[in-house]
Amino acid sequence: MPDTSKRIYIFDTTLRDGEQSPGVSLNVEEKLKIAHQLARLGVDVIEAGFPIASPGDFEAVRAIAREVEGPVIAGLARINDRDIDRAWEALQEARRPRIHVFIATSDIHLKYKLRMTREEVLAAVRKGVARAKSYCQDVEFSPEDASRSDIDFLCQVLAAAVESGATVLNIPDTVGYATPAEFGRLIAEIRRRVPGIEQVQISVHCHNDLGLAVANSLAAIENGALQVEGAINGIGERAGNTALEELVMALYTRRDYYGCHTNIVTEEIYRTSRLVSSLTGMPVQYNKAIVGKNAFAHEAGIHQDGVLKERTTYEIMNPTMIGLVQNNIVLGKHSGRHALRSRLEELGFKLNEAELDKAFARFKELADRKKEITDRDLEAIVEHEVKQIPEKFALEHIHISTGNRVVPTATIGLRVDQELKEEAACGEGPVDAAFKAIDKITRIPVCLKSYALNAVTGGKDAVGEVTVKVEYAGRVFIGRGISTDVLEASARAYVNAINKVVYEIGEENLQVLEA
Ligand SMILES: CC(=O)SCCNC(=O)CCNC(=O)[C@H](O)C(C)(C)COP(=O)(O)OP(=O)(O)OC[C@H]1O[C@@H](n2cnc3c(N)ncnc32)[C@H](O)[C@@H]1OP(=O)(O)O
Numbered sequence: 001m002p003d004t005s006k007r008i009y010i011f012d013t014t015l016r017d018g019e020q021s022p023g024v025s026l027n028v029e030e031k032l033k034i035a036h037q038l039a040r041l042g043v044d045v046i047e048a049g050f051p052i053a054s055p056g057d058f059e060a061v062r063a064i065a066r067e068v069e070g071p072v073i074a075g076l077a078r079i080n081d082r083d084i085d086r087a088w089e090a091l092q093e094a095r096r097p098r099i100h101v102f103i104a105t106s107d108i109h110l111k112y113k114l115r116m117t118r119e120e121v122l123a124a125v126r127k128g129v130a131r132a133k134s135y136c137q138d139v140e141f142s143p144e145d146a147s148r149s150d151i152d153f154l155c156q157v158l159a160a161a162v163e164s165g166a167t168v169l170n171i172p173d174t175v176g177y178a179t180p181a182e183f184g185r186l187i188a189e190i191r192r193r194v195p196g197i198e199q200v201q202i203s204v205h206c207h208n209d210l211g212l213a214v215a216n217s218l219a220a221i222e223n224g225a226l227q228v229e230g231a232i233n234g235i236g237e238r239a240g241n242t243a244l245e246e247l248v249m250a251l252y253t254r255r256d257y258y259g260c261h262t263n264i265v266t267e268e269i270y271r272t273s274r275l276v277s278s279l280t281g282m283p284v285q286y287n288k289a290i291v292g293k294n295a296f297a298h299e300a301g302i303h304q305d306g307v308l309k310e311r312t313t314y315e316i317m318n319p320t321m322i323g324l325v326q327n328n329i330v331l332g333k334h335s336g337r338h339a340l341r342s343r344l345e346e347l348g349f350k351l352n353e354a355e356l357d358k359a360f361a362r363f364k365e366l367a368d369r370k371k372e373i374t375d376r377d378l379e380a381i382v383e384h385e386v387k388q389i390p391e392k393f394a395l396e397h398i399h400i401s402t403g404n405r406v407v408p409t410a411t412i413g414l415r416v417d418q419e420l421k422e423e424a425a426c427g428e429g430p431v432d433a434a435f436k437a438i439d440k441i442t443r444i445p446v447c448l449k450s451y452a453l454n455a456v457t458g459g460k461d462a463v464g465e466v467t468v469k470v471e472y473a474g475r476v477f478i479g480r481g482i483s484t485d486v487l488e489a490s491a492r493a494y495v496n497a498i499n500k501v502v503y504e505i506g507e508e509n510l511q512v513l514e515a
């Protein structure tokens, strides 16, 4: 057995850097949901947001700090008084709060972005870290763009942060410029040169612009980094952050080589990945390591033969390790509530009776149209349609008439507070017609910003998942819907987004169009 006594701490920034992915905007409820799942996953730190960024982000950090037990809860702040004070205001009810302050140290950022001299940056670091420390024992400091910074100045800044009370020094490769050997050397050099470094934890935060974020993080671990920052599914600014599931499984699978462990409950990885993908609206690419649809699929005959004879011929990990459950019970139209409940429990969903009834009704509807219901179908039903916000509007029926020589026309029936209302509309295409008919019923002037269709499951009876983003009063709301019929999935997604508008804005504050 290899010695794996060295512990690597996992800092999850899905809710902060991950949310900086273009097009992603999570509301308080969605962030809380992800934070609870991250706690189940066993991450050591959750960076819940950037409290000064917006009232919504402030509320999300505050709610997570209040509610989520287990991990340290961190909030990001620029190195100025207002940001730090606001971060502390959001974090103070956390059982284990951490203020994360940052300022860039590369000449390029100093000259063009901050317009500050090195002396000014040094002074700001001393003042900012000390201010954060006056509120909170646990203070993380990040010299942004560290990998492109002058090493002498970088070490000077890091030393100042340690002297002023930082407990964690996080070294970011902000623009994903470093290569593994080089980044490993940078960590080793910092450990050798910064006075007092042995009193603090060294962390790394790598971006994936050259596809090297995980490799760079692993090189940093080999050179003494004890904390790694990253995001689920590798989401984040531009090409994203270190994909935490990849890093964790690399450390686990190659524990013989790295000789360390994390406290991650690996069986929660797949579920966390699905939840993040579903709530951010960012699909996971099929060939993505660990959590992609094809990550454990074998297509070629020689591989299939090998795996059938002995799984380890072509699998370096057992899929059950990440929570992909193999099952022998086939769920279909003849299955009952017990089988459904048991399968959902195996997948980690605990539903109350009302939720189970709703899931069962949708399951039966789907089973009438599809031979076999897969785990992905069930996840889609639960994540998109059961664990949901209150429904002001519920899709009752949809009829579409379309073709290459007719004007697409949709008739939609929605239950509005239990009363059935029906409208018809024509459109540029069938989806447009359906959305216009829905608009006529809801009379809420939302603006459609994007529409995406994905097949959740395989085969010609695959379940289609539609994600729409709509804008109302300058805010973006994401709606999702699933069905074997993509037009029905589209209508469900649009109605779901409108329900979110009603829920978040409040019915009393909505501007409704005249009938
Ligand atoms: C590498 C990273 O991921 S850093 C985190 C990036 N994340 C985000 O930016 C998301 C949230 N951001 C926001 O909502 C907004 O940018 C806000 C609310 C933080 C600031 O908005 P604004 O006050 O309008 O400033 P804006 O974003 O246009 O410009 C940034 C300002 O902060 C300054 N700044 C940037 N980093 C720092 C820092 N670490 N410490 C102090 N000042 C900083 C810039 O120099 C600029 O100052 P200037 O206005 O004097 O030129």
Ligand SMILES: CC(C)C(=O)C(=O)O
Residues within 6 Å of the ligand: 017, 076, 102, 142, 143, 144, 145, 170, 172, 173, 174, 175, 205, 207
């Ligand atoms: C705030 C810092 C850590 C960051 O996100 C980066 O440098 O990429």
Ligand SMILES: [Mg+2]
Residues within 6 Å of the ligand: 017, 172, 174, 205, 207, 237
């Ligand atoms: Mg970053």
